[in-house]
Amino acid sequence: MSGQAIEIGLETVFPDDPIDVLIIGAGIVALAAAQKLQAAGRQVALLERGGVAAATSSGNAGALAFSDILPLATSGKIARVPRWLMDPLGPLSIPPGYALRIAPWLLRFWRAGWADRIASSIAAQVAMMGLAEAEMDRMIAESGLGDLIHPDGSLELYESEAEFQDSLPGWTQRTKAGIAFEHVRGAAMADLQPGLSPQFIAGTFVPGWRNVSDPFIFATRLAADVEGRGGIFLQGEASQVFPQESGARVVLTDGRILAAKQVVVAAGAWSRRLTDLLGDYLPLETERGYNTTLPLGSFDLRRQLIFGAHGFVISRLTTGLRVGGAVELGGLDRPPNFKRSAAMLKKAMGFLPGLSAEGGVQWMGFRPSMPDSLPVIGPSRASPHIVYAFGHGHLGLTQSAGTGRLVADLLNGQPPAIDPAPFRPSRFR
Numbered sequence: 478m479s480g481q482a483i484e485i486g487l488e489t490v491f492p493d494d495p496i497d498v499l500i501i502g503a504g505i506v507a508l509a510a511a512q513k514l515q516a517a518g519r520q521v522a523l524l525e526r527g528g529v530a531a532a533t534s535s536g537n538a539g540a541l542a543f544s545d546i547l548p549l550a551t552s553g554k555i556a557r558v559p560r561w562l563m564d565p566l567g568p569l570s571i572p573p574g575y576a577l578r579i580a581p582w583l584l585r586f587w588r589a590g591w592a593d594r595i596a597s598s599i600a601a602q603v604a605m606m607g608l609a610e611a612e613m614d615r616m617i618a619e620s621g622l623g624d625l626i627h628p629d630g631s632l633e634l635y636e637s638e639a640e641f642q643d644s645l646p647g648w649t650q651r652t653k654a655g656i657a658f659e660h661v662r663g664a665a666m667a668d669l670q671p672g673l674s675p676q677f678i679a680g681t682f683v684p685g686w687r688n689v690s691d692p693f694i695f696a697t698r699l700a701a702d703v704e705g706r707g708g709i710f711l712q713g714e715a716s717q718v719f720p721q722e723s724g725a726r727v728v729l730t731d732g733r734i735l736a737a738k739q740v741v742v743a744a745g746a747w748s749r750r751l752t753d754l755l756g757d758y759l760p761l762e763t764e765r766g767y768n769t770t771l772p773l774g775s776f777d778l779r780r781q782l783i784f785g786a787h788g789f790v791i792s793r794l795t796t797g798l799r800v801g802g803a804v805e806l807g808g809l810d811r812p813p814n815f816k817r818s819a820a821m822l823k824k825a826m827g828f829l830p831g832l833s834a835e836g837g838v839q840w841m842g843f844r845p846s847m848p849d850s851l852p853v854i855g856p857s858r859a860s861p862h863i864v865y866a867f868g869h870g871h872l873g874l875t876q877s878a879g880t881g882r883l884v885a886d887l888l889n890g891q892p893p894a895i896d897p898a899p900f901r902p903s904r905f906r
């Protein structure tokens with residue numbers, strides 16, 4: 478396989494010289510997998526139907542949130558669900574037409590929050606986060622991305638003593654995982670972020686939290702590095718993956734066929750369209766998220782602020798201030814409801830009274846989410862040559878490099894860097 482971009486015609490490409498590893502998708506997970514495979518000596522091609530990192534990986538909050546080790550379905554969050562659902566523009570919404578369709582996923586989500594599941598889920602997430610951080614640092618160094626990383630820490634904010642007390646069990650879990658943090662009040666809190674509304678009575682500072690300067694810039698710089706090392710970017714949409722005796726073939730929607738020795742499905746929230754056809758029925762749904770990016774100078778933001786009770790954050794990017802989050806369990810086809818972006822911005826104006834809300838750009842992205850808050854990383858039941866890497870939910874940027882490392886280990890037949898069992902696709906059978 479040559480290292481330069483190629484024109485693909487209407488027949489099997491590389492019929493006698495299959496692609497070494499073909500990755501479906503070019504979001505942050507696919508790009509990190511490509512980088513890690515290249516570092517392990519493999520040649521890669523990425524098949525993307527849109528632009529590089531143009532989907533969910535372009536507009537997220539840019540956090541490397543290695544301290545986010547708790548599953549979403551913790552008792553604290555589940556308790557808030559009824560109140561959240563009452564507000565049609567609140568932190569969690571389910572369009573009425575989608576409620577029945579997503580009911581089985583919600584049932585699994587609720588089950589994942591039971592005490593017997595929480596401990597193993599946290600253990601898996603702690604292992605993944607340890608790997609993710611180490612592999613992210615390695616990728617940043619190898620791909621020359623250090624100038625895009627901002628070690629500002631994060632500040633989570635609470636409006637009442639009860640809310641602060643409710644957060645404490647989660648912080649105890651982080652202590653056990655060796656994550657440093659500091660609860661702050663009064664002047665210490667104001668020093669970390671001047672200009673906060675007095676409604677916030679306490680906060681928790683996580684000094685090890687880092688943000689990327691802008692997730693789209695981070696991903697496109699990584700893509701340029703992958704391309705510089707001989708990676709090939711192909712334009713096209715995969716419609717089906719067929720296992721072969723050695724390797725696999727990928728049929729595109731325009732009829733072209735790509736032959737590869739190994740295939741990685743890293744198509745984010747759209748991966749299920751391919752995995753169902755391979756006989757892996759995985760409960761992948763999308764948690765649609767919204768935000769508004771305000772121009773630089775809209776507020777003197779010192780670090781990422783987290784408003785857990787309201788389900789959104791404000792991130793400090795070099796390209797602006799990003800206000801957003803929320804979860805809309807509404808599937809892949811419904812048009813966006815940007816009233817959600819506006820609702821979070823309105824709240825943010827109350828939380829930061831000096832915030833100028835002019836000139837914002839609204840965005841919606843499709844988080845690829847599994848009900849147990851763990852990604853899917855591992856081989857398809859159809860073939861060991863087809864490996865899945867998707868379902869990272871709120872943490873795809875954070876866990877991209879760790880996922881890439883596991884994918885490379887699995888495809889190269891190396892002992893995996895961490896136990897991949899909690900992430901195996903077959904866990905839902």
Ligand SMILES: Cc1cc2nc3c(=O)[nH]c(=O)nc-3n(C[C@H](O)[C@H](O)[C@H](O)COP(=O)(O)OP(=O)(O)OC[C@H]3O[C@@H](n4cnc5c(N)ncnc54)[C@H](O)[C@@H]3O)c2cc1C
Pocket residue numbers: 501502503504505506507524525526527528529530531532533534535536537538539540541542713714715716743744745746747748764765766767768801802841842843844845866867868869870871872873874875876
């Ligand atoms: C509001 C919001 C804030 C977030 N904040 C953070 C954060 O701060 N930190 C963090 O770690 N995560 C965050 N996330 C989550 C993170 O953005 C996602 O987990 C991550 O982007 C998923 O990456 P991905 O590569 O799996 O998917 P995507 O970025 O969606 O990439 C999938 C790609 O596959 C392509 N594709 C799909 N189907 C096909 C096909 N059949 N053929 C060819 N190409 C195909 C798509 O075009 C797309 O480019 C946030 C998400 C949202 C919505």
